[in-house]
Amino acid sequence: MTHSKTTALKTRPDTGSSSRSSHFRTYRLAFPPVSGVFRPRLVALCAVLAAGAFLLFCWGLSMGDYPIAFADVVRALVGSGDPGTVLVVEELRLPRALVGLLAGTAFGVSGALFQTMTRNPLASPDMIGLTQGAGAAVVAGIVLGWDGGLGTQTLGLFGALATALIVYLLAWRRGTTGYRIILVGIGVAWICTSVTDYLVAKGGRFQAQAALGWLVGNLNGRTWDQVGPLAIALAVLLPTALLLGRLLRTLQLGNDVATGLGTRVQPVRLAILLTGVGLIAFATASAGPVAFVALAAPQIAQRLAGTAWPPTVASGLTGALVVLGGDLIARTLVSGTELPVGIVTGVLGAPVLLWLLARANRAGSGG
Amino acid sequence: MTGKRLRPVLLVTSLGAVLAGLCLLSLALGAANVPPDQVVQALFGDAPSRFVDNIVWSARVPRTALALTAGAALGLSGALMQALTRNPLADPGVLGVSAGASFAIVVAVGVLGVTSLYGYVWFAFAGALIATVVVYLLGGLGRSGMTPVKLALAGVAVTSLLWSFTQAIVLTDVDALDRFRFWSAGSLADADDGTVWRVLPFLVIGAVLALACAPALNSLALGDDVAASLGRRLGLVRLAGVAAITLLTGAAVAVIGPVVFIGLVVPHVARVLAQSAGIGPDQRWLLPLSAVLAPSLLLAADILGRLVARPTEIQAGVLVAFIGGPFFIAMVRRRNLAEV
Numbered sequence A: 001m002t003h004s005k006t007t008a009l010k011t012r013p014d015t016g017s018s019s020r021s022s023h024f025r026t027y028r029l030a031f032p033p034v035s036g037v038f039r040p041r042l043v044a045l046c047a048v049l050a051a052g053a054f055l056l057f058c059w060g061l062s063m064g065d066y067p068i069a070f071a072d073v074v075r076a077l078v079g080s081g082d083p084g085t086v087l088v089v090e091e092l093r094l095p096r097a098l099v100g101l102l103a104g105t106a107f108g109v110s111g112a113l114f115q116t117m118t119r120n121p122l123a124s125p126d127m128i129g130l131t132q133g134a135g136a137a138v139v140a141g142i143v144l145g146w147d148g149g150l151g152t153q154t155l156g157l158f159g160a161l162a163t164a165l166i167v168y169l170l171a172w173r174r175g176t177t178g179y180r181i182i183l184v185g186i187g188v189a190w191i192c193t194s195v196t197d198y199l200v201a202k203g204g205r206f207q208a209q210a211a212l213g214w215l216v217g218n219l220n221g222r223t224w225d226q227v228g229p230l231a232i233a234l235a236v237l238l239p240t241a242l243l244l245g246r247l248l249r250t251l252q253l254g255n256d257v258a259t260g261l262g263t264r265v266q267p268v269r270l271a272i273l274l275t276g277v278g279l280i281a282f283a284t285a286s287a288g289p290v291a292f293v294a295l296a297a298p299q300i301a302q303r304l305a306g307t308a309w310p311p312t313v314a315s316g317l318t319g320a321l322v323v324l325g326g327d328l329i330a331r332t333l334v335s336g337t338e339l340p341v342g343i344v345t346g347v348l349g350a351p352v353l354l355w356l357l358a359r360a361n362r363a364g365s366g367g
Numbered sequence B: 001m002t003g004k005r006l007r008p009v010l011l012v013t014s015l016g017a018v019l020a021g022l023c024l025l026s027l028a029l030g031a032a033n034v035p036p037d038q039v040v041q042a043l044f045g046d047a048p049s050r051f052v053d054n055i056v057w058s059a060r061v062p063r064t065a066l067a068l069t070a071g072a073a074l075g076l077s078g079a080l081m082q083a084l085t086r087n088p089l090a091d092p093g094v095l096g097v098s099a100g101a102s103f104a105i106v107v108a109v110g111v112l113g114v115t116s117l118y119g120y121v122w123f124a125f126a127g128a129l130i131a132t133v134v135v136y137l138l139g140g141l142g143r144s145g146m147t148p149v150k151l152a153l154a155g156v157a158v159t160s161l162l163w164s165f166t167q168a169i170v171l172t173d174v175d176a177l178d179r180f181r182f183w184s185a186g187s188l189a190d191a192d193d194g195t196v197w198r199v200l201p202f203l204v205i206g207a208v209l210a211l212a213c214a215p216a217l218n219s220l221a222l223g224d225d226v227a228a229s230l231g232r233r234l235g236l237v238r239l240a241g242v243a244a245i246t247l248l249t250g251a252a253v254a255v256i257g258p259v260v261f262i263g264l265v266v267p268h269v270a271r272v273l274a275q276s277a278g279i280g281p282d283q284r285w286l287l288p289l290s291a292v293l294a295p296s297l298l299l300a301a302d303i304l305g306r307l308v309a310r311p312t313e314i315q316a317g318v319l320v321a322f323i324g325g326p327f328f329i330a331m332v333r334r335r336n337l338a339e340v
Helices: A040-062 A070-077 A083-118 A130-144 A152-171 A178-202 A205-216 A224-251 A255-260 A265-287 A293-305 A312-333 A341-359 B002-028 B036-043 B050-085 B097-111 B117-139 B148-172 B174-185 B193-220 B224-229 B234-256 B261-276 B283-308 B316-334
Strands: A012-014 A026-031 A034-038
Touching: A040 A070, A040 A083, A040 A293, A040 A312, A070 A083, A083 A178, A083 A224, A083 A265, A083 A293, A083 A312, A130 A152, A130 A178, A130 A205, A130 A265, A152 A178, A152 A224, A152 A265, A152 B316, A178 A205, A178 B174, A178 B261, A178 B316, A205 B148, A205 B174, A224 A255, A224 A265, A224 A312, A255 A265, A293 A312, A293 A341, A293 B148, A312 A341, A341 B117, A341 B148, B002 B036, B002 B050, B002 B261, B002 B283, B036 B050, B050 B148, B050 B193, B050 B234, B050 B261, B050 B283, B097 B117, B097 B148, B097 B174, B097 B234, B117 B148, B117 B193, B117 B234, B148 B174, B174 B316, B193 B224, B193 B234, B193 B283, B224 B234, B261 B283, B261 B316, B283 B316
Parallel strands: none
Antiparallel strands: A012 A026, A026 A034
């Protein structure tokens, strides 16, 4: 990113404009073929988050009616160990944990993409109507009884993708701007929300409860059927998101500056949108619109990393951590019943975000 | 020159005429239609029949008055909210108002067993007030004090927290869900002549506060530092603004349900209209314009809701989206949008 003219082989601390304070030190790497910025704090954060996510992942696998020791879980994951344990871990518990991990990552990464692209911390996929579109499709399925043939997951995916397409087409007028996409998305989201509200008010009380159960975001009863499509989608979309991450930084400076710096704004924006939309659509279809993760995870990651934008990888890991942790709490909080994970992520994410806001110590770093 | 000066006046008169026309329609149309001339007669005290008098005065006037006041409140607080947070995506619910009201209603019905409409209106209002005060205090935490982004994010956080609690109760209590889902679709149908009077004092105080903020909001649009150097007392303006939003939105949401989207969309329409009338982004115009546009939208939705599925009704909150949504999208497409 920062092109240094020095070809020094040594890295040196760069305390210039790109570092926010002496605590958040960045290093310019300028080895002749490769150059870039190395942020020790960001790398360390990612390592910690990844370790935390793995820990919660295994913890989730070990918990249940039939508790399994931590070491046995790890052994079962690599396929060795007691066949009964392997069956419980791989067939019954792994799908749920994987959906949590993958969906959480997808929410976090796509939230980071949207927030960076629109330069607005309030922007999240919820804002441009994807989750509302998925919600309307699924609730229609439940209330009108269409869920027989298609299945909730397919309906959700279809709803989200169709909404995204409609929003993009409506926002297209000799090119688009992030701002216009968001505003059109708000309009579409609004219509979808009303459809959902209307259907929930119109349906029977138990249908309404089922609809609401999905709308909260839920990991109960996931099977490998839900993991497959999500895993394939992420295998394609996550690398794309990482590649796009660099281009995003210039887009963050505004359309004109980005064009001046040589970024091809329209194709890049379309690519970012497609990636973010794909991530959210698949994640929502398999886990439901888990509350707050896409909005909060990038903001939490940004403040933990001390960067000026939501870091892509750290946002994804934070998302995974929040969803996995949320699901653990949801399963243990009230014994006997399993709360939907969306209830817990809301309760969990909010105080963290508030705490980070409160300890932002410099003017401007709050935003 | 004179033509340019006339345009704002023309704009305001035409919007006023549209609103007046909608009021008349709202009094005339419904399960039983009353001809407009009879409506006017009934309004001036000599109705052609007791039947007409009853329909107009005991059913339609309260309902229309509620749409007017609650709509104006939502429009005004939406415009205020976007100016205060300097964020075009902020709706009046961002400060936690609708989440607080929702949570309070669910607690009232599900935990405390309140069943009457009058009971839970007050709960909703109290919930909205408490939630906003909490958001305001949280938004000011930290050494840098209150910034628009911190205020908005604190609101989002509290909203999600309360929303989670609301869902947790609703998912385990079918009775609470039953009340909650009808309230949250947003309806004017339950209005009687007492409803408006109950919330009117709060709305009036809120509206006065909001309009008094308008000149200061113009300076605030230039950034905190510039506004401060122009002699604006930022803390005071924010406090007054938040108080106004709370009173306006809290009271409106309590009686008609969380239709806060009106407050998000209407200010954008107001900005475009103001721009085309040559006024520009002047809050002294934008706030009143929003306060006229929002009730027009709400009334139109309510009238349509009575007509499309006669003899039953579709909630105004649902149809507002169907009228306002496409209109909003069309406008976003047409104009080079005025950013906040």
